Amino acid sequence: MFGIYLLLKAFSEAANGEAILTTCLAKFKCLRVLDLSGAIFETFPRNIAKLRHLRYLDISDNPNIKRLPDSICKLQSLQVLLLGGCNELEALPKGLRKLISLRCLEFSIKQTVLPVNEIANLVSLQIxxxxxxxxxESIFGGVKFPILTSLFVSGCQSLKSLSLDGKIFPELETLFVDNCSHLDLELWKGHHEEESSKLKLKLLAFSSLSQLVALPKGLQEAANSLQCLFISNCHNIEALPDWLTTLTDLKTLCLINCPNLVSLPHNFHDLTALETLRIKGCADLCKKYKPHVGEFWFSLPHIKNIFIDEPEEPEKN
Structure with a gap:
């Protein structure tokens, strides 16, 4: 059983790194963890399929690799596959659905259309x-992800739409959307309330979304489940809607670096479950809710933890 927990780390500067890797894979057939993050080889050994016990494979942040062998899909014990930061990767390997134990998948690829049917058929996929x-330009398109609990979408600059509702993601609890400058965040567009199941989101984060001018109305679908809401670096959002107070389980609200955000809902005190409020880098809000002296500070007495940080003024010469 020697080598079962051996961690192989980067052949990033070795001229014959690919040959060394091939040799290592042939020798240590009981490997469970293989970390090659930051390596710069261009091809990946086909004999990866011989590592029948491999559970964790990290090939992330490789600027050169363009293809992966389809033999990766024979790793039926694999639980984590990390391919983020591989910006030259042309496609995911074929036969992805064969990875029956895969729980976590992260990737960066150049494909225009993602193989969503293959991904949705990863029967153990949770993250x-x-x-x-x-x-x-678009993701999911109605394909169901039956046990997915966490979804992260970031840096997809051409992305225009997401299709999200409870029918597609019946178990989704965490959603993080970041740095997608063309995304229309009316996430639940086109769905009618009587036709779509409710999302069970508990944590939702929007960050660096220039198209976000208001919270999507579909967020109300998570009224009975959402506990944490984070909005950061969204420079065009101006107000939070009055229906925000329908989020009866909301415990944490963070508003960071949203300079045009000028108000909270007038009935903000109805968020009786709210325990933590953080406002930072929102000049108007920070002024209005400045502790003890702000115009609307009186509306926050029910909140246990309040952190309000005014933007720093530039130094005068």
Whole structure:
């Protein structure tokens, strides 16, 4: 059983790194963890399929690799596959659905259309991270992800739409959307309330979304489940809607670096479950809710933890 927990780390500067890797894979057939993050080889050994016990494979942040062998899909014990930061990767390997034990998948690829049917048929998949897929314009399109609990979408600059509702993601609890400058965040567009199941989101984060001018109305679908809401670096959002107070389980609200955000809902005190409020880098809000002296500070007495940080004024010469 020697080598069962051996961690192989980067052949990033070795001229014959690919040959060394091939040799190592042939020798240590009981490997469970293989970390090659930051390596710069261009091809990946086909004999990876011989590592029948491999559970964790990290090939992330490789700027050169363009293809992966389809033999990766024979790793039926694999639980984690990390391909984020591989910006030259042309496609995911074929036969992805054969990875029956895969729980976490992270990738950056150049494909215009993602193989969503293959991904949706990963029967153990719980965490999905889609990063810097700069050519993708839409994701999911109604394909069901039955046990996915966490979804991260970031750096997809061509992305225009997401299809999200409870029918597609019946178990989704965490959603993080970051740095997708063309995304229309009316996430639940086109769905009618009587036709779509409710999302069970508990944590939702929007960050660096220039198109976000208001919270999507579909967020109300998570009224009975959402506990944490984070909005950061969204420079065009101006107000939070009055229906925000329908989020009866909301415990944490963080508003960071949203300079045009000028108000909270007038009935903000109805968020009786709210325990933590953080406001930072929102000049008007920080002034209005400045501790003890702000115009609307009186509306916050029910909140246990309040952190309000005014933007720093530039130094005068």
């Amino acid at each position: 999905l991270s889609i990063e810097s897929c700069i050519n993708v």
